[in-house]
């Protein structure tokens with residue numbers, strides 16, 4: 001059997017890896033601008049964390065986790081998202097005693113056993129933000145503004161920020177009872193999955209993509225109609241702060257998000273590709289998460305951006321920058337003396353920041369030049385034993401084919417002035 005990459009995974013080749021670096025750099029830059037610092041954490045955790053931190057009733061925990069027993073008989077799960085791990089890290093390292101709020105970001109791979117259609121992968125990547133220690137809507141507006149400006153920095157000007165509030169445990173109690181009653185009366189029109197959701201997580205029916213469920217959901221009571229005074233004030237303040245931060249947004253009463261831990265603000269950022277809505281960022285407030293997994297009463301809010309989808313979007317909109325040329329200079333050598341000199345020249349060029357490769361296969365000069373051309377190098381440096389003894393080299397501009405002799409000790413300066 002031919003061994004291939006597992007279904008739902010993706011190799012990133014050099015033709016594309018520079019795009020990943022590009023979006024990662026942009027994300028790191030915006031995080032820094034908003035005062036966020038990076039955390040790194042394990043790819044796997046004890047399964048219990050996700051049961052408590054993501055929620056028993058979610059699709060992730062019920063159907064999608066990669067869970068196995070390790071050789072010590074412990075149940076291990078490949079992280080299906082980042083928030084639960086960051087919350088665990090926050091508690092484990094006593095972050096509650098640091099000054100609040102804590103502003104953290106991460107760049108991770110995540111694993112979900114999902115259908116692999118529609119831009120869904122089983123191993124995918126996320127950029128995420130978590131803010132712990134602030135209940136204030138100022139924080140909600142700050143992180144939404146961060147993601148909005150991240151997309152803007154990539155040239156995405158047609159994204160839509162959709163916000164909603166799903167209340168807190170206090171107001172949700174009444175609301176969920178009403179909602180259950182409503183859907184119970186329409187149970188025959190709900191899809192199989194939503195019938196199962198009805199008992200444990202009826203809010204999820206509001207964002208089901210099935211036509212029949214959408215029709216019923218349209219007339220269903222919405223969380224926003226049941227908000228308590230505190231949640232209402234929070235949501236109104238958030239809208240005011242988003243206006244102040246210059247973020248364009250829409251209120252979308254159907255967003256509930258898939259995870260159990262959300263409270264108050266939930267949001268999604270979408271773009272439209274080929275008439276289809278594509279969610280590239282999802283987030284919300286989770287004031288009870290830290291407590292749920294064994295920490296103190298510390299509020300939090302965060303979001304995650306899907307990197308594969310983001311790159312797909314950039315490419316469909318023609319927003320991918322040109323690939324930087326690597327390597328820029330090729331050193332062609334004839335004879336062993338020249339090979340040794342090539343190491344010295346390469347060291348010089350590299351310390352001047354010029355990406356340089358040396359001939360490694362002792363090919364004919366013609367073959368070496370063909371290779372340099374194929375690699376797209378801007379210059380070739382050609383040295384034989386004669387040049388080495390004279391302290392010079394031949395410099396060839398690969399685009400114009402113009403050649404000139406340059407003193408080896410002035411080469412890096414000379415090339416720098418031309419690149």
Ligand code: AMP
Pocket residue numbers: 081112114119120121122123124125126258279280281282283304305306307308309
């Ligand atoms: P979530 O953690 O489900 O809120 O997802 C946050 C973002 O991650 C979504 O908006 C997607 O862009 C992305 N995402 C989630 N699941 C997948 C997947 N299976 N494959 C690719 N991207 C995903």
